[in-house]
Every structure is written in C-alpha cells, then in structure tokens.
Amino acid sequence: MEELTKAEERIMQIFWKLQKAFVKDVIEEIDEEPKPPYNTISSIVRILEKKGYLSYKAYGKTYEYFPAIDKDTYGKQSFKKFFANYFDNxxxxxxxxxxxxxxxxxxxxxxxxxxxxxxx
Known part of the structure; x- marks a missing residue:
C-alpha cells in the first residue's frame, strides 16, 4: 500500500475513530480552527479511497466512507517501515x-x- 501523507493519516485517524462517516462528519471531528474547507477534506478522502484505505457506500450523489484497512494493520506496516528505515531492523x-x-x-x-x- 502507498504511504500516507500527514494530512491523509490525520483523516484516517478520524475514520478509524468514527468507523463510517460523511465528509461533513470528518470536518466536525477536526480540532483546529478555522476548520479546513469542505473541498480540501473531500479531496483527501477521495485520495484515500484511490489508495485503497477507504471504501464507500453511495446514497445518490452522497458518499458515506469507511476504512478499508484497520488501524492495527496500518500501524504494523508503518512500524515495519520505520523500524527498517531508522533502526536497520x-x-x-x-x-x-x-x-x-x-x-x-x-x-x-x-x-x-x-x-x-x-x-x-
């Protein structure tokens, strides 16, 4: 799987917490003020879907997203890369x-x- 950027990982953390959400739900969970624009979060969510981290269920033109990979699996993959890159295994x-x-x-x-x- 492709590596996540910091922004993508931050959004995935929200999906792992919520389990399923619409883009507006993700924005509500973001702590920073002012909240990022809807289009920014929507773009990140679509990238995560293309990378295989999110799946979705369509309701007409509205999409409800949910994790396609669980947090533990991602954590293990990330740690293995970190361990190899910084501590030579x-x-x-x-x-x-x-x-x-x-x-x-x-x-x-x-x-x-x-x-x-x-x-x-």
Missing amino acids: SASSLLSFMVKEEQLSESDLEEIKKIINQNS
Missing part, C-alpha cells in the same frame, strides 16, 4: 534508542524483560 538499536532518549522508567524496563522472557 535492529531490535537492539531500537531498544538502545528508547532507553537513552525516551528515558524509560524502571517499571518499563521490567515489563520489557518480562516480555522477552515470555517469548524466549
């Missing part, structure tokens, strides 16, 4: 980064150890 590089930069708590580290031990 190295779990130790990722964990090292998390420990150094994210300042994991002792309880976080214990939880990670527990997960590792359960899956060994």
